[in-house]
Amino acid sequence: MSNHDQFRELIESYALGALDAQERSAFEAHLAGGCAECAKALEEARWLVSQLAYLAPNAEPSDILKGRLLQTVRAEAASDSSLASASRGTAVPWWLWAGVAALLVFSVYSAWNTRRLQEGISDLQRQAEAQRKERAKLEQELLTTKRQAQEAMIWSDPKSVKIKLPAKDPTMPALEAMWHPEMGICVKGWKVPSPGEKRVLQLWLIPKAGKPMPSMTFWPDADGTFTAMVDHPPVGLVDTQALAITEEPMGGSAQPTSAPMWLGGVS
Amino acid sequence: MFLAVFSPKGSDDVSPDATLLHRLLRKDVSAFEEIYERHSRIVYSLVLRILRQGSTAEEVVQDVFLQLWRNSAQYDAKRPFMPWLLTLARNRALDQLRLKSERQRRREEQTEVFPQIAAAAPEYEQALDEKRRAERVRTLITSLPSAQKKAIELAYFEGLSHSEIAAALNEPLGTVKSWIRNGLLRLKDGLKARS
Numbered sequence: 001m002s003n004h005d006q007f008r009e010l011i012e013s014y015a016l017g018a019l020d021a022q023e024r025s026a027f028e029a030h031l032a033g034g035c036a037e038c039a040k041a042l043e044e045a046r047w048l049v050s051q052l053a054y055l056a057p058n059a060e061p062s063d064i065l066k067g068r069l070l071q072t073v074r075a076e077a078a079s080d081s082s083l084a085s086a087s088r089g090t091a092v093p094w095w096l097w098a099g100v101a102a103l104l105v106f107s108v109y110s111a112w113n114t115r116r117l118q119e120g121i122s123d124l125q126r127q128a129e130a131q132r133k134e135r136a137k138l139e140q141e142l143l144t145t146k147r148q149a150q151e152a153m154i155w156s157d158p159k160s161v162k163i164k165l166p167a168k169d170p171t172m173p174a175l176e177a178m179w180h181p182e183m184g185i186c187v188k189g190w191k192v193p194s195p196g197e198k199r200v201l202q203l204w205l206i207p208k209a210g211k212p213m214p215s216m217t218f219w220p221d222a223d224g225t226f227t228a229m230v231d232h233p234p235v236g237l238v239d240t241q242a243l244a245i246t247e248e249p250m251g252g253s254a255q256p257t258s259a260p261m262w263l264g265g266v267s
Numbered sequence: 268m269f270l271a272v273f274s275p276k277g278s279d280d281v282s283p284d285a286t287l288l289h290r291l292l293r294k295d296v297s298a299f300e301e302i303y304e305r306h307s308r309i310v311y312s313l314v315l316r317i318l319r320q321g322s323t324a325e326e327v328v329q330d331v332f333l334q335l336w337r338n339s340a341q342y343d344a345k346r347p348f349m350p351w352l353l354t355l356a357r358n359r360a361l362d363q364l365r366l367k368s369e370r371q372r373r374r375e376e377q378t379e380v381f382p383q384i385a386a387a388a389p390e391y392e393q394a395l396d397e398k399r400r401a402e403r404v405r406t407l408i409t410s411l412p413s414a415q416k417k418a419i420e421l422a423y424f425e426g427l428s429h430s431e432i433a434a435a436l437n438e439p440l441g442t443v444k445s446w447i448r449n450g451l452l453r454l455k456d457g458l459k460a461r462s
Binding site: 018020023049050051058065069072 | 294296299300303307308309311312313315316317321324325328329332333336337347349350353354356357361400401402404405408419420422423424426427428429430432444447448451452454455458
């Protein structure tokens, strides 16, 4: 008996599910090998085995089972129908397209408007900066005007005391100062040479008793002109013996480091 | 898995089933109801014979028909329907049977009685043919020696293997193998000769 014949004898029992594990595995391996004859015979055997169902005594399921089944099936059919309707309903309606279009237009408008607003903000910022500069300029002009007015008042007020500051160097121009007991000291000079590099001119108040009191530092402009204002002198007019100007390092000094270039007594 | 079943041309698979299955694919509830009316009795009879308990059998039958309803697209309409349905029902019932413990099953066998034995097959167009074939199957198998008939029934309704049947009947393994194969071949010849 060939291998094929041996397997042929197993077909009906395989269709019945009665083969033990070893024979079942062997037969399945034979089928997997591509035996068309056994495959065809197996289909016939399966049909034959199914006919054994008629050996079962006739019995009838209850009406309850039928009712339960039909109820389930109808519910699922209705659900499927609803899903199908919903699926058909997923086609994009015209109003949704309209909404998308409106949203697109709005987005474009928003982008354009944002850019326009940004440009507007930049303009406003530029305007604000210009106004700030203008205001600073006006404040500076106001301050200058105020200083000029104060200077003019100091120079014109009868209560002011005029102080002459002759230069120690006869080639240097003399300076003049006016001291108002309430508005402070104003010192002016013309054609004054600039101090050396990193040097400044510094005003000193020499009290009647004690060491020279440091005051403001200043530079003459390109023409040698300068006006120095001291709003609140550290020493009073009556207690001051003289004014002096020295050349000091940049930033000024607490005590004179050089001989006075200009010196004038307060009478 | 559904499709790996059956075949013979000109079998009992008839056009009414094919038409109903075609409608079933479109989720036609009335088609499902017709299929149920046509085949629920034999399916239930088979499952009840295997499980021997009415309520469990109805649960399995319900599963089988719901599977048909839900997965009808998986069924190959070129193949005969009834063998497919009966094989599905048998497999489901045997799976259920194997879930039970041996002790529980024995207790049920002692207390359960077959419920609602049908008096006759339904009066449909194909009912007579089916009834006749059922009678032939019964006649052919009944004509076998009782031990041979018992061996075939243990294999088909209990899902036992050759060696399990040999042990149950206290017969040699080779004898059991021959009984089963020869019995099925006799059934095959008998159905051919009378069809």
